[in-house]
Amino acid sequence: MDCYPGSPQIQNIIPTIYLGTTTFAAPVLGLICGTLLIVLCFIYLEFRRKQMARSGEGYGNHTLNETVIDPEASLPPWQLSIIPLIVVLVLNFYFSMIFQWDDALLEPFRAMNVPLLAKGVHNVVAIWALVLGLLAAIIIAAATGRKFMSKNTSVKAALNAGALGSLLAIMNTASEVGYGNVISSLPGFMEVADALLGIGQGMPLFNVALMVNILAGITGSASGGLSIALDIFGQHFLAETAAVGIPAEVVHRIAAMASGDMDSLPHNGAVITTLAICGLTHREAYKDMFAITLLKVVVAFFGVFFYMLTGIV
Incomplete structure (x- = not known):
């Protein structure tokens, strides 16, 4: 059995738990542990914030890589800003769990004897799903955020900066x-x-x-x-x-x-x-x-x- 993150053998599409005769489709263990981690991290960070505030520590002098924001610039609403993030999550889930990939997609690459080629589509579905989700999110972010860019920049400049930063x-x-x-x-x-x-x-x-x-x-x-x-x-x-x-x-x-x-x-x-x-x-x-x-x-x-x-x- 192949054993890798996201493989159908080790990760069911809809994990289930059984309570009596009722089946609840929910990743309860991951939800509980994820929530616990968020709560513990928030408590610790809040504790450190108060501790630093009492000692008089401010923001600090480490703004070398921070973008200078024009105070007069029109910023996008937060509802619009989170759409690309949601798109990544939704498309990643869809292409990983719902969409049926055809193994014949790799046949042209097999014919070219491409080195290090995956044995099957199922070996690369997790990567393909994430790449497609990110690509769609980048396109949506560029389209929706274009009108909020300052006069001194452009979509091309933003894409170049993002590529270099990556x-x-x-x-x-x-x-x-x-x-x-x-x-x-x-x-x-x-x-x-x-x-x-x-x-x-x-x-x-x-x-x-x-x-x-x-x-x-x-x-x-x-x-x-x-x-x-x-x-x-x-x-x-x-x-x-x-x-x-x-x-x-x-x-x-x-x-x-x-x-x-x-x-x-x-x-x-x-x-x-x-x-x-x-x-x-x-x-x-x-x-x-x-x-x-x-x-x-x-x-x-x-x-x-x-x-x-x-x-x-």
């Missing part, structure tokens, strides 16, 4: 994923992974969360750590959890949540990108970023024990 995130993320793949090919990596497999015997879901969490930290990437963990140990995870009656979609949710924990160590591409965009250094900002990381760790393992106690998916 290079930092792309290169940072790509380098971290490449670094993670190099690390995963080393003999020491497999020794660490094999040692982790022995932790939490009898609690396979706990072992999934622990391994994905630590491997994401080692590789410095949530997506890299998750893909490596599932590529190498996906069959083992599914076999161990299935033996005790844990559905594959639960494994998917726990692994996805755990991948976002220790991936945000100082060498993570997202951390480096965020600090560069904000004009901050690790010394100035990483303490609070690491605190949020710890909250994510707590929520991921809370999800494990919540499912073990309640059985709610």
Whole structure:
């Protein structure tokens, strides 16, 4: 069985829970854990805001990468501004879960002997869906926001600025994923992974969360750590959890949540990108970023024990 984020084998289209004789189509486990994380992060950030306000700290002097906004410019209403974000979510869901992709789409590329071609459309549906959603959102944002642009800019200039700005995130993320793949090919990596497999015997879901969490930290990437963990140990995870009656979609949710924990160590591409965009250094900002990381760790393992106690998916 192929085991990768978004695959139909490990992620059901509509996860269900059963309460008595009634079926409720809802990703309850993910909803509960996501809500808990938002609440905990808000409490922590509000605590830090009040703490900084008492010490007299203001906005700071790190506006190098910030756009200068004309105070006389006409800004779009917030209702219009969130439409592109909603479009990304809706189209990503539609193309990932509802739209039926034809595997024949890859035949022209197979005929050209394109290297590193995916084995099937199902292997790249998650990427295609996100790209189509983003493309549609960019077109809508350009069309609806054009009249709100200042006289000194244009749609072309905005697209160029966005493309150039994306290079930092792309290169940072790509380098971290490449670094993670190099690390995963080393003999020491497999020794660490094999040692982790022995932790939490009898609690396979706990072992999934622990391994994905630590491997994401080692590789410095949530997506890299998750893909490596599932590529190498996906069959083992599914076999161990299935033996005790844990559905594959639960494994998917726990692994996805755990991948976002220790991936945000100082060498993570997202951390480096965020600090560069904000004009901050690790010394100035990483303490609070690491605190949020710890909250994510707590929520991921809370999800494990919540499912073990309640059985709610």
